[in-house]
Amino acid sequence: MLDPVPEELVGTSDVVHVGLIIMVVRNEDPTPVLINLLTLLKPGGYLQWDESDMNSLTVTPADGIAPHPRFDEYRSYWKPWLLARGLTWEWATKMDKMFIEHGLELCFHQRLPIQDEIKKPWTDLQVTGAGEQIKNIVIPACKEGEEPTPEKWLQLLDGLVAESQQNQAHTMDMLVTVGRKAI
Numbered sequence: 001m002l003d004p005v006p007e008e009l010v011g012t013s014d015v016v017h018v019g020l021i022i023m024v025v026r027n028e029d030p031t032p033v034l035i036n037l038l039t040l041l042k043p044g045g046y047l048q049w050d051e052s053d054m055n056s057l058t059v060t061p062a063d064g065i066a067p068h069p070r071f072d073e074y075r076s077y078w079k080p081w082l083l084a085r086g087l088t089w090e091w092a093t094k095m096d097k098m099f100i101e102h103g104l105e106l107c108f109h110q111r112l113p114i115q116d117e118i119k120k121p122w123t124d125l126q127v128t129g130a131g132e133q134i135k136n137i138v139i140p141a142c143k144e145g146e147e148p149t150p151e152k153w154l155q156l157l158d159g160l161v162a163e164s165q166q167n168q169a170h171t172m173d174m175l176v177t178v179g180r181k182a183i
């Protein structure tokens with residue numbers, strides 16, 4: 001996604017769909033990814049880009065009031081971990097402007113909340129994803145003597161999983177943007 005598009009793929013796609021790539025975009029600048037995606041499109045082709053809005057992340061306990069200290073603790077480590085690596089997410093809320101600036105005709109730009117009927121599987125997906133990231137990305141990159149230690153990360157994960165099973169909903173709005181490349 002960040003490497004140059006192979007010559008044989010330039011201008012070959014009618015539709016390009018991409019989603020959930022905040023781990024790819026660095027330092028609030030999705031432009032290199034956008035340019036590559038546009039390079040794939042034929043003139044008049046469509047780009048659909050979906051992201052979840054990390055700013056809208058909300059934990060809703062079943063009773064509406066129970067505290068969620070394990071989630072709060074996990075987030076107090078996870079957010080700085082992302083930011084320290086240039087992984088940001090404000091850009092995702094401005095995709096409409098970015099599409100227009102790059103010459104796309106804006107066809108669709110909407111914030112879609114997670115519907116009640118999928119809150120449970122969505123929560124399980126979020127927590128499973130957190131586990132994958134901690135085990136496969138965060139811990140292998142931990143340095144000797146650095147905080148949080150791998151043990152601490154696993155403890156944070158255990159707390160997150162246990163708490164999420166107490167009828168909590170972890171939700172984020174989806175941001176969906178569709179644009180059309182000029183003919």
Ligand SMILES: C[S@@+](CC[C@H](N)C(=O)[O-])C[C@H]1O[C@@H](n2cnc3c(N)ncnc32)[C@H](O)[C@@H]1O
Pocket residue numbers: 001002018019020021023024
């Ligand atoms: C969170 S998943 C989203 C998967 C899918 N787009 C969706 O919406 O369900 C992020 C995806 O980005 C891919 N990815 C990460 N870095 C990439 C890169 N530099 N170039 C291409 N794909 C990349 C990963 O392999 C993974 O499939």
